[in-house]
Amino acid sequence: MSSSFKLAISIIVSSLLLHAALGDIICENLPEEMCAFSISASGKRCVLETENVAGKFYCRTSEVDVEGMVNHVETDDCMAACGVDRKTVGISSDKLLEPGFAAKLCSRACYDNCPNIVDLYFNLAAGEGAFLPDLCEAHRANPHRSMLEILSSGAALAPAPM
Known part of the structure; x- marks a missing residue:
């Protein structure tokens, strides 16, 4: 084994x-x-x-x-589908900028099946002024566009609270 x-x-x-x-x-x-x-x-x-x-x-x-x-306790399937590691110390929004991470996080296998991980990164993105569903939609529309470019463009900013 x-x-x-x-x-x-x-x-x-x-x-x-x-x-x-x-x-x-x-x-x-x-x-x-x-x-x-x-x-x-x-x-x-x-x-x-x-x-x-x-x-x-x-x-x-x-x-x-x-x-x-x-x-x-998160499943191994979700850990793999979302591209996260159990040995993660100090989880931050920086992960959203890593190449390939957005593809895994926004994949249907992760986004539709792993609400714990999606909720965590939804909140981290919101802390940066971004709305994760919009980030994922933008990434799916143009997967070659970097997450940094999407975050800095303002295209995926969360609407202001009323």
Whole structure:
């Protein structure tokens, strides 16, 4: 068996055992390989952080609420479809500018099936003054146009609140 297959199996088994044992997800109890892109029982995002340069990781509960989702560990299928990594520390809108990321995030496999990840990047894009559905539409219309160009053009800016 390949090491990635063994890791995938161990993550799935750990997830099931953790959920069965705890009933509710507490970010601080999650192993680092399950932390990023998880949501606690209280509906808050779990975030992977590092204590020091030595690379010791830990999971903590953020202050960010997720509407309508609790006790959620993102699936491997969504992680792959959306182009995100469980070892992500410090999730930011910068990812939207990476080549190829928009294609994965805006793909039907991600956008239509992975509401947790889409919600996260929807909020990050909004923080930059952009509306993710418009960014994805612009990307689908012209996939060779860079996300930086789309964001800076103002073509995908969110409408001002009334």
